[in-house]
Amino acid sequence: MKLRLRLALTVVAVTVPVVAGLTLAQRSLRLRIQEEVLQASTLAQMQAGEKERCEAAPDSWTPRRGPPPRDMPRKPGESPPPNSSEPERRGPPPSGPRPDMGPPPDLPPGKLGRPPPSFSYFPYDDRLVSRNTSAPVISEDVQQELRSGQGVVIRRSTYDGRPALEVLLRMPWEGGPCAFILARRVEGPGGHIEGVPPPEVLLVPLLSLVAVVVALGPVVRRVRQLTGEVRASAVSRYQQPVSVRGNDEVAELARAFQEARAEIQSQLSQQEAREQALRDFLANTMHDVMTPLTVLQGHLSTLEQRTGRGDATEPAVLASAMGEAHYIASLVHNLAAAARLEAGAPQVQRAPVDLNSVIARVIGRHQPIARQRRISLERGVPEAPVWVNGDVTLIEQAVSNVVFNGIHHGHEDGHVAVVLESTRQGRFHLRVIDDGPGIPEEERSRLMERRFRGNAARTRGLEGQGLGLHITQHVAQVHGWTLSLLPSEYGGLEVSMEGEVTGG
Structure with a gap:
């Protein structure tokens, strides 16, 4: 209507x-x-x-x-006063009905x-x-x-x-x-x-109707103009603004659309940035997955040929294949964690988490590759469980990233230790210590500033720790913990996480 x-x-x-x-x-x-x-x-x-x-x-x-009459009434038969214009009436009043x-x-x-x-x-x-x-x-x-x-x-x-x-x-x-x-x-x-x-009363609605129709003329024209400008702005993906004139309700509607237009433009810009980041992310992921997968396929082909000829299996080839498979598994887990963290707080499922059990699972997962690299992987935890409130999957991935980096970049016959302590102030202190080459101080500060979308943090060299460490840092921020990178007393790297414990 x-x-x-x-x-x-x-x-x-x-x-x-x-x-x-x-x-x-x-x-x-x-x-x-x-x-x-x-x-x-x-x-x-x-x-x-x-x-x-x-x-x-x-x-x-x-x-x-x-x-x-102006004069006082006279009795019957009384003469009219002087100068009176009324004729003298004689006799009784006329009989019979009068009109x-x-x-x-x-x-x-x-x-x-x-x-x-x-x-x-x-x-x-x-x-x-x-x-x-x-x-x-x-x-x-x-x-x-x-x-x-x-x-x-x-x-x-x-x-x-x-x-x-x-x-x-x-x-x-x-x-x-x-x-x-x-x-x-x-x-x-x-x-x-x-x-x-009466007619004068019936004129009220007619005049009111005419007044409304006349007064609404400019308002209807402005509404139609605003409608056209809004449609034109939508066609231009909200690049074209609408005009705001006056201080009445139509102007308020135009201003509200301008505010909505600015918000839509901001959302579109963020969406385009996310889409571009997703494209970059997929391109980098494809490269990161295909490279170790190609190497793994080559090792498996070599093992198949040697097995077919009845030759003995080379331990170096088998160890390299296991390393590539371990790297691919860690990369896939990191991608899943990155996707959950990018989705925001609703994807973080909080519940009581036993850090002792988390460390035990991480050690068990990385122990085979540590033995292949002749690295000693050890742990030290309190006898009583240490409970925290958080997302068990993200916490486990954060600890796994740090342990993986220690093993992947450590020396043969080296050591990686996971130490968990519970303080009297109701806090926990989790440290992952290795005796590998470590990271220079200037690079440690850059690693803490990187985002997992960065290309440099996705390589497999020494600086390739960026993706896993940033996910670890992001997990710590989500849970309200502190993360620090320090040189260890054994010449390698010490990654420390600290936060509050719960009652379990």
Whole structure:
């Protein structure tokens, strides 16, 4: 649904009860005014000289036309005052019924083009009996109201099929044939129909609707313009900005889109960077895996040929094949750990971890390749388990990387030791010590700064420890531990991890 149509329907829905309320209020006010005017005009006429005329001929009395006389009322037969323009009336008032008179002086005339309402007056004595044969009979309930002390009774009815207002007034004098006066006001033909709002009230929703349609023109144009700019920006992958004009709600919407556009551009840039890093990562991985795999295939082919000829197996070839297989396994584990760390915190599953058991598994995994390289792999752990809270897979891979580096870069007949200590301050201290060539201080600082995406850290030379060490550093950061690289007292490298222990 279009905005203009929606708002127009809203205006109509709001104005309908408003019009109904205004109609009821205007109708109630108009009826109240009619009652007060009819009551006041009747009482004023009777006090202005109509009393004597009514009592003189109660069977045919009808008030005079026009405004009441300025002078005081005269008794029947009394001559008019000097300079009076009123002709002297002689004899009794004319007998017989007189036509209905026009509206009282205080009553506004009928609307242009419509016949004015007609008025009729009927006198009653103290017993509410009228000598005028055309006078309506006063009902018992009205008589009860008057006897209960009410000075006026107002009734609404119909007369000749037209709305009629009847006011029965007690006059301010006692007794006589005109002690009560019934004034009847009958709407003229074609008058206002009850319950139908007058034209001026019906104009309210029409004018409101026109005002809404006119006022919404600029707003709709701005919304359409903003819609076009948003679509154009989306086509340009949110490179094209949208215009922000003014300080109203449409401008706020444009500013909100600008903020969303900036966020989308940032997300797209990060996504493109991740995709590029993934492509580089896959290219490097392919190279790192294919090289040892090719070497391993060559060793296996040599072993197959020698076995087929019945020759003895060369220990050097078998040891090299085992080394390549061990390297491929470590590389695959590192890639899995790197993927989990890159995915963020939701991929880190925390639970109680026994570091004693982790070290035992790492030693068992690397012991065969250590024996092939004639390297002594030893461990020293407390008798009681040392528990930490963390991800067991990532922790085990971090320790395995350090042990692998010590074995892979150690000398023959060398040593690699894994030492775990638990302090009284509720912390653990895990050290992996070797007596290999070690790493110069300037290279140790660079290794701690590298990211596992770096190409230089993916090589198999001495600097190739970068991938495994950085994964170890990342695991330590995720768990809130500290990692340090120090020269060992035996001439090699000492990798130290320290953190808090838990109750298990």
